[in-house]
Amino acid sequence: MSGASLLTFARGPAFEVALAMLIFGMVWRLVGILALRRSRDYSEGRKTAGWVSGLRVIFSRSWPQAEFRERVLHWDIVSYLFHLGYAVAILGYLPHILLIRNLTGLRWPGLPGGAIAFAAGIAAASLLALLGHRLTSPVLRKLSNFDDYFSWFIAFVPLITGLMAYYNIGDSYQMVLGLHILSGDILFAWLPFGKLMHVILFAFSRGKTGAVYGRRGAAI
Amino acid sequence: MSRPDRVIPIHPAPAPPSVVADALMREIAAALSRYAQDGQPHVIDLSAMPLSEDDTQRLDEQLGTGEVAIEIRSLLYTRVEETRYAGVWRVRHEDPDGSMRGEQIEITDIPEIVRASAADIGRSVQRLCADRAEEDA
Amino acid sequence: MKEETGDETVLDVLERRGLTRRAFLQVCAAVTSALALSPAEAARITQVLASKPRPTVIYLSYQECTGCLESLTRSFSPGIASLIFNDISLAFNDTLQAAAGEAAEEAKDSAMKKAWGKYVLIVDGAVPLAENGAYCTVAGRSAVSDLRHAASGAAAVVAVGTCASFGGLPYAAPNPTGAVPVSEIVRDRPIINVSGCPPIAEVITGVIIYYTTFGLPALDRLHRPMSFYGNSIHDRCYRRPFYDRGMFAKTFDDEGARQGWCLYELGCKGPVTHNACPTMKWNGGTSYPIESGHPCLGCSEPDFWDKGGFYRPLSVPTGHWSRAGVMGAAAAAGVVAGLGAAVAARVRQDRTHKPDAGGDTNQKTPKS
Numbered sequence A: 001m002s003g004a005s006l007l008t009f010a011r012g013p014a015f016e017v018a019l020a021m022l023i024f025g026m027v028w029r030l031v032g033i034l035a036l037r038r039s040r041d042y043s044e045g046r047k048t049a050g051w052v053s054g055l056r057v058i059f060s061r062s063w064p065q066a067e068f069r070e071r072v073l074h075w076d077i078v079s080y081l082f083h084l085g086y087a088v089a090i091l092g093y094l095p096h097i098l099l100i101r102n103l104t105g106l107r108w109p110g111l112p113g114g115a116i117a118f119a120a121g122i123a124a125a126s127l128l129a130l131l132g133h134r135l136t137s138p139v140l141r142k143l144s145n146f147d148d149y150f151s152w153f154i155a156f157v158p159l160i161t162g163l164m165a166y167y168n169i170g171d172s173y174q175m176v177l178g179l180h181i182l183s184g185d186i187l188f189a190w191l192p193f194g195k196l197m198h199v200i201l202f203a204f205s206r207g208k209t210g211a212v213y214g215r216r217g218a219a220i
Numbered sequence B: 001m002s003r004p005d006r007v008i009p010i011h012p013a014p015a016p017p018s019v020v021a022d023a024l025m026r027e028i029a030a031a032l033s034r035y036a037q038d039g040q041p042h043v044i045d046l047s048a049m050p051l052s053e054d055d056t057q058r059l060d061e062q063l064g065t066g067e068v069a070i071e072i073r074s075l076l077y078t079r080v081e082e083t084r085y086a087g088v089w090r091v092r093h094e095d096p097d098g099s100m101r102g103e104q105i106e107i108t109d110i111p112e113i114v115r116a117s118a119a120d121i122g123r124s125v126q127r128l129c130a131d132r133a134e135e136d137a
Numbered sequence C: 001m002k003e004e005t006g007d008e009t010v011l012d013v014l015e016r017r018g019l020t021r022r023a024f025l026q027v028c029a030a031v032t033s034a035l036a037l038s039p040a041e042a043a044r045i046t047q048v049l050a051s052k053p054r055p056t057v058i059y060l061s062y063q064e065c066t067g068c069l070e071s072l073t074r075s076f077s078p079g080i081a082s083l084i085f086n087d088i089s090l091a092f093n094d095t096l097q098a099a100a101g102e103a104a105e106e107a108k109d110s111a112m113k114k115a116w117g118k119y120v121l122i123v124d125g126a127v128p129l130a131e132n133g134a135y136c137t138v139a140g141r142s143a144v145s146d147l148r149h150a151a152s153g154a155a156a157v158v159a160v161g162t163c164a165s166f167g168g169l170p171y172a173a174p175n176p177t178g179a180v181p182v183s184e185i186v187r188d189r190p191i192i193n194v195s196g197c198p199p200i201a202e203v204i205t206g207v208i209i210y211y212t213t214f215g216l217p218a219l220d221r222l223h224r225p226m227s228f229y230g231n232s233i234h235d236r237c238y239r240r241p242f243y244d245r246g247m248f249a250k251t252f253d254d255e256g257a258r259q260g261w262c263l264y265e266l267g268c269k270g271p272v273t274h275n276a277c278p279t280m281k282w283n284g285g286t287s288y289p290i291e292s293g294h295p296c297l298g299c300s301e302p303d304f305w306d307k308g309g310f311y312r313p314l315s316v317p318t319g320h321w322s323r324a325g326v327m328g329a330a331a332a333a334g335v336v337a338g339l340g341a342a343v344a345a346r347v348r349q350d351r352t353h354k355p356d357a358g359g360d361t362n363q364k365t366p367k368s
């Protein structure tokens, strides 16, 4: 397939299908989880408003607990670097903003290309470091399954092809750009079906945990 | 969108910084000293170079004009001019309508295009003899 | 059109016309600068033009708008075109020649017959295949059979314009005439694609002169000469610093547009378009579309009509489907699937804990 037709495919049908899968999957998982039967709590709550601690936990879990801080802080920093770099590259680059505007009508000013490339470079480096950590830490390796590696890959490819396109690496720019957009499509399509769904579910799971324990009066 | 005046200013492409003229002058100097040593002529085709207006102007200033200027009126119109430096020539070709068709800087004693070629001289001999014969007849 | 063919060289022709070697050197100089030849090639050009028989050039037009020929003959001093067609090569061209009707066909046939197997065939326009090629006929013959015949006697084929190179406008969806590019019909001859709608005049002449003097130039994946199509517009665009700094014109008359900022947001296809516009420019080097404030349409690339719109940014989906319909259907299907999953989970729960055991029902909690 030539670069041009790959690009046309990625911008055309592949994107529509990916978008449909993204929406279908998101709605499916959210409805599926929210419509589950709640477990009945027979005891009387220590605190009545469990949702307050639910809300608090959504944020408090964003940094390590004091007890673990020493052991995990550096990996948390790397993870933060990745998430921030990824977010800046996605939300700050004008071509991406134009896509979002096309879908939602929202727009905001973009950042210079150099800043984007810097953020994406940091994100790529930290993503590689995190993979290294996952592969070398015996505990993490035991916890990891196909989903973890596949999701890592799906998140990494758009980053690296985007950087390649920005620096015009590879002998056909159209091909690289086509691969970048296609990998973005795949990211969209895969997002709701694996662990990448944490972009939405992290709030639900933390909130639920916070609410349950808060109601029981546990300090969390 | 407020429009203080109806004139939309146009911002043309900014000229690239002039580095080509300097490089060219260096090449010319090197070629001239080579020619002085072993008589090896050298041609630089200017149309293959990204000359900005600034470059052309600086080139004109630095090369200046010498003693000789030759016009060739053939298929195209060609102007051969010596520069301030003996052995460095500027050769410009134009269409009958005045548009530029090529420009060279030649490092040699006399540019090739000025010389009458052996074949042309041979044909002239024939023509001249024929003309003389006609006149005599 | 005139004069006999044979093994005449350019030098011979000029001499026969009573011109001196100086005229020949002038032609060489003009060719050198038209092609921006490397010093090594420039040193060879005199010898090549003096010794190589000048080729016959046959120029045929099919499903096209004549814009390419207009570009070639009008947009700059026609001197170089006449140089090619009269001095460097011997030519036949449907549109430019004086003869018409049967006389024209005869001239074409005899020119082809004389140089059979050796001429350079220039084709301009796509070739329609639907209805047995009835959408484009020349002198009662369909374009496709005419092209097959002409190509079988050609040494090489130069496809001038995006229609001949990649199908162009006739090929655009829904392609009612079944148009195809020349490369779909001619498969056993070297093809040089000189794409563009139209191509830059100097590029057309440059490629023809290059082929007739030095032979096949280095070609890219789409069979375009690397020397003219090696870089993308974006690579050489003078607005590139604005792209890199993230400064974009948002409309055609905002401050950004006036300040000459990058036109990406207005749909510029420069990043994926290979052509020589930024360096060679148009109309005798006056400017090129981006310099005149309009985004690049990508006219020298295949299918440039069908890439989702000239004013749609390159990163934005081409979106020919109804966005609302797709999203709505996906969301509805998601709700159904989600409810189904939840109901199934509840049924499973009921089955495992038949009478309400009162314990925690081992509910599936999403992990963080």
Ligand code: SF4
Residues within 6 Å of the ligand: C233, C234, C235, C237, C238, C239, C240, C241, C243, C261, C262, C263, C264, C268, C269, C270, C271, C290, C296
């Ligand atoms: S105007 Fe077009 S070609 Fe020029 S820098 Fe912007 S996107 Fe690239």
